[in-house]
Amino acid sequence: MTWWREAVGYHVYLRSYRDSNGDGIGDLPGLLARLDHPRDLGADVVWISPFYPSPQADYGYDISDHRAVDPLSGTMSDVSTLVAEAGRMGLRLLADVVPNHTSVEHPWFRAGLTDRYHFMPQPPNTWQSMFGGTAWTQAPDNQWYLHLFAPHQPDLNWASPVVAEDFDRTLRFWLDRGFAGVRIDVAGGLAKDPDYAEIGEGIHPHWDRPEIEAIHHRWRKILDSYDGVAIGELWGTPERIAERVKPGQLHQVFQFDWVVAPWEELKDTAINAVTALGKVGALPTWLLGSHDLQRVASRYGLTRARAKALITFALPGSAWIYQGEELGLPDVEISDGRDPGGRDGVRVPMPWDDSPSFGFSPTGRSWLPQPAGWSTLTVTAQSEADDSTLSLYRKAIALRRHLVGRPVEWLAGDILAFRRGDITCALNTSDQEIGLPGELLLASGPVGDCVPPDTAVLCRRY
Template sequence: MKKDWWKDAVVYQIYPRSFQDSNGDGIGDLRGIISRLDYIKELGADVIWICPIYPSPNVDYGYDVTDHKTIMDSYGTMEDFHDLLDEVHQRGLKLVMDFVLNHTSVEHPWFKEAELDKNSKYRSYYLWRPGTKNGPPTDWVSDYGRPVWQYEEHTGEYYLHMNAVKQADLNWENPDVRQAVYDMMKFWLDKGVDGLRIDQLHLISKKEFLPSYEDYVNQRAEPKPFQPNGERIHDYLKEMTDEVFSQYDVMSVGEVGSVTPEEGLTYTGTDKHELNMIFHFQHMELDQQPGKAHWDLKPLELSDLKSVLSKWQKTLEHKGWNTLFWCNHDQPRIVSRFGDEGRYRKESAKMLATVLYFMKGTPYIYQGEEIGMTNAPFMRIEDYKDIQTINMYHKRVFENGYDPEEVMASILAKSRDHARTPMQWSSGKNAGFTDGTPWLKINPNYTSVNAEEAEADPDSILAYYKKVISLRKQYADLIKGSYDLLLPDDPQLFVYVRGNGNQQLLVVNNFSKEQAVFHWPELCSKDQASLLLSNYKNSDIADEMVFQPYESRVYLLNERE
């Protein structure tokens, strides 16, 4: 197998609960995924990443695990999984599993024993602290809107949960915990799985004493002192690589929160022997107010986006490797977020693909992104299932006195459920997702936004994604080459050049709903340029060109004179 094969791969992410239901129970499953593998293959993807399919009480829909070594009944059986893995490999594709190792469900056998007996060996698998006369050990609040310490009556102590109350954090200081986790990772890799995506990796190393929440708020410390990448994180990763990843030819990617490019290089540097790549979220935080929660909205400034993406490209250019993503199971739909889900849905979705997927790194395409799925117009909190969304609504409306309309505006923009509405396969019953009642409401625009319609339209977003993926592979050497941003301060145009040797790619994008004027740069004569891709039909080359709303063009530049 080719060394570093993941550098040439395109990843398609599946949220299995919402992808395809095969048995009519309204929940997507493994057999459903098998039935859609040809669609993924035809898109041009090489790797499939599947969100957790392990047994779970579904407090956080799969990210609260009770058993890491089997399959949740609603998704199928281990036999179904083996069939899926075989079918994936028969098509020349690879399969990456999602792995949750910062926490378990409180229904996990480890925690069930730990909460009953302070002398159990599993007690030290979790983080327990005695309370004080004033309550919990610290006053920190999780991203799920609740205190991070939960009182457990049987033993009279608090356990730590950085997420939902029923997701208890594991104690990575305990070597027995680490070895148990490594054993679970090997269980799946020994089956032939081609890689692991590690959830919330940045939380596994924690500071011993959590600072006061009030101190953080008053000092406006960034990033949050209780979250980021504690001092032992790299010790753990080196150990994990030595004991697990180095023993297999697999892909490793970790979710590490709001790190800087320089910090990102400490994870992915070729001399670090840790991870192949990481998910950071700097570009995903640009439409929220600084120092506030992601619910606190502000308009995106294009200059900020250009700065963040370009810095990651340049910092990791020679030693590290980027992930390229707009969407995932935790992020709203990008065409609703940074594009125009109305009049220019198709144009802006194509533009967003052009901006990102000609950069250096491994592209991650989230289910439905390739057909331009949008945020759902759910106006009632009762229509949402996401615990993070529901907790925020109740806290802000009923505890903090926010205007319900203001809170719903944030939910309509940022709820994770926008990514989790069922995949829109057709204009038929329930969008072709299920014959039963969907576990989550389907976006009502499925009658016009669906894969069947997109496959029949040669000018669809899906067709454009296929062209982008094909060009990435055709010009892989150029895309892996140098990166230079042009016009950094232009409020409309996102322009950059990729190069390697005697050829370059010029990528020009109008990131706005107004026309924009682009002047041909001096780096190459326009007579030496040829158009490779455009999302508009009339794309003549001239010294001065008017770009239409959300117009994108990619030029191949030949050797300079």
């Protein structure tokens, strides 16, 4: 089956989705209570951020046990209930798995099993952490270990067969519990140069190396045996992404170039992605943002964000929504940020209604502060407004059902415009009005006989 090729996905950052027990931190029962939201939005699949045991140095991405549930998030029974209820609602679930690193509290690291990590008598290079500073930290035994992220997250050594076999067990563990697949964190960073060479020209010493093909192929066989899907977090050109989703590799890779593309380059970015992936029989996996990146409403402004969302749902391929994008939430300035990567501003808890903490927690607590001005952005408020961003998303996803499976025909001109079947889709990235290309079905903003700049439309051909 290939249900995932043009699915709509919804990304739940669990800690900020909904709190059920009043501690101010989102959890699995909270997700269960609001699982109707992605269903009503029109999503097919929900990806849940890590809920495994963790010291929370990187809020769940520093894992001490990859096959258990952190009490902060709930219980294994909650997982079973969530999978069952999602199935009843017609939703699939994806687990978020983290193969690049563990927590320093993982039993392997605590036991000093150096063959499963990258330990050296002294730093062999000047590699830098993604969070800033050196990627090498000295352990109590005076050896140095590699961490491409925080010092609390030592990188695993994928040259060790034990590491690969253990991750096989992790994949099967969650697939056996009813998950439809996995989102794979840092999918392109697992293979390291065995000589730990400095970064220079040619093959990068620790990003997107040829050796990861064998690792991805191993995962693919496991996922295919469950009819599951593996979506990789991997940055690269469309040509590099095409290499990673060719037959036998990952099913999908997020199209991060679409997230960060300048407004005037969206046309070329879309065409290049569809063209490159089409050569290997794949479709792009679009997303507008994530828990790691600036929100789309802050990157482009809300008017353009709405337009980009509408055209994203019309493009061939799957499309992912990060929680809150459907509400037009902006980044929030957090004065006392806690995240080691400085990403608190895109992780502020969801606003549901006009009760304390906007309905996030029954006690009104919230692990990050929510702006008072969000009262008009809640799910409840926007559900009642026909012109809200939430209503736009719901309508766009409903219309998308008429496009799925239809080939794309790119239209000439300076703007991003294409046909799929009898529907013409256009995003006006110019500074001039353009003619309405048919009978209007949906627009991202006000239109008359012409489409204003920074506006997208879906039209049926006259």
